[in-house]
Amino acid sequence: MATTTIVTALLVLAALVALLVVNLKERVVVVDRDDGDLPIAGFPHESFETLLQRFVSSDGYVDYERWHGDADARRQLDEYLAAVAGLSPENAPERFPTERDALAYWMYAYNAYVIWSVLDKWPLESVTDVAAPLEIVKGLGFFYRRRFSFGGEYLSLYHVENEIIRKQYRDPRIHFVLNCGSESCPTLRPELPTGDELLRFLEHSTDEFLSDPKHVEIDHDARRIRLSAIFKMYKSDFVDDLRAQGLPSDRGPVAWVEATAPDDVRDELVRARDYVVDYRDFDWALNSQ
Numbered sequence: 001m002a003t004t005t006i007v008t009a010l011l012v013l014a015a016l017v018a019l020l021v022v023n024l025k026e027r028v029v030v031v032d033r034d035d036g037d038l039p040i041a042g043f044p045h046e047s048f049e050t051l052l053q054r055f056v057s058s059d060g061y062v063d064y065e066r067w068h069g070d071a072d073a074r075r076q077l078d079e080y081l082a083a084v085a086g087l088s089p090e091n092a093p094e095r096f097p098t099e100r101d102a103l104a105y106w107m108y109a110y111n112a113y114v115i116w117s118v119l120d121k122w123p124l125e126s127v128t129d130v131a132a133p134l135e136i137v138k139g140l141g142f143f144y145r146r147r148f149s150f151g152g153e154y155l156s157l158y159h160v161e162n163e164i165i166r167k168q169y170r171d172p173r174i175h176f177v178l179n180c181g182s183e184s185c186p187t188l189r190p191e192l193p194t195g196d197e198l199l200r201f202l203e204h205s206t207d208e209f210l211s212d213p214k215h216v217e218i219d220h221d222a223r224r225i226r227l228s229a230i231f232k233m234y235k236s237d238f239v240d241d242l243r244a245q246g247l248p249s250d251r252g253p254v255a256w257v258e259a260t261a262p263d264d265v266r267d268e269l270v271r272a273r274d275y276v277v278d279y280r281d282f283d284w285a286l287n288s289q
Helices: 002-022 045-055 064-068 071-086 099-120 140-145 157-169 172-176 196-210 229-233 235-244 253-260 263-271
Strands: 146-150 153-156 216-219 224-227 276-279
Touching: 045 064, 045 071, 045 099, 064 071, 064 099, 071 099, 071 146, 099 146, 099 157, 099 196, 140 146, 140 153, 140 157, 146 157, 153 157, 157 172, 172 196, 172 235, 196 253, 216 263, 224 229, 224 253, 229 235, 229 253, 229 276, 235 253, 253 263
Parallel strands: 224 276
Antiparallel strands: 146 153, 216 224
């Protein structure tokens, strides 16, 4: 019995080592950085904002085909990401005077690298098409294996989302701004506010997401509430926020939606408190026009 246990443990270890070797980190250099091109102060989100205004529709879909075919626009995105690669709240905190400025950097840089990665691998039907050699979970190749520079440190998108944005800022409203390039993600918006304006942006993004029946559907006939998969994937963020506010959390994310949604949606949810709560499947189809 002991020998069998040892052999099994060794086989599991060998499998894990093989997985790590096959799925070695892929360091991605978007463009060689020139320190002379960096701004003297602050951070140049305006250049990325201009690109979003050109290539993102009012309902948040990206014209990747046109963006991919526009060499100047791709160069402008490279230049923005060169600034991301050179500066961050970690290595240049003086450029991000408030926590909101730092959060804006991480969210917008994340979204920019998602778009760049889609353009880099274009054409795609889904970000999951950028697969690791052993894609044991969806998104492993796109979000974990590829590493991008943030202030000189090479990080995966998975790390930026989970270890920095979620862990350090603990604001579940970020889930309505971070865009993973997929249909089930929140609307990609062309505005990139910082400082105090970021708070209003988070509030507006949240109201818009919670008011969309695609993400929060209340079916009175079937006595069911259908929530976006985001509420299931990040359940702990919403539950923790309820507890931080001193609100009951036993009903899970639907209680957070009820407490946070605009009045008309909240009133409907109050009527539906005894309904069954379901979660939609996550749709990985690309958010492409």
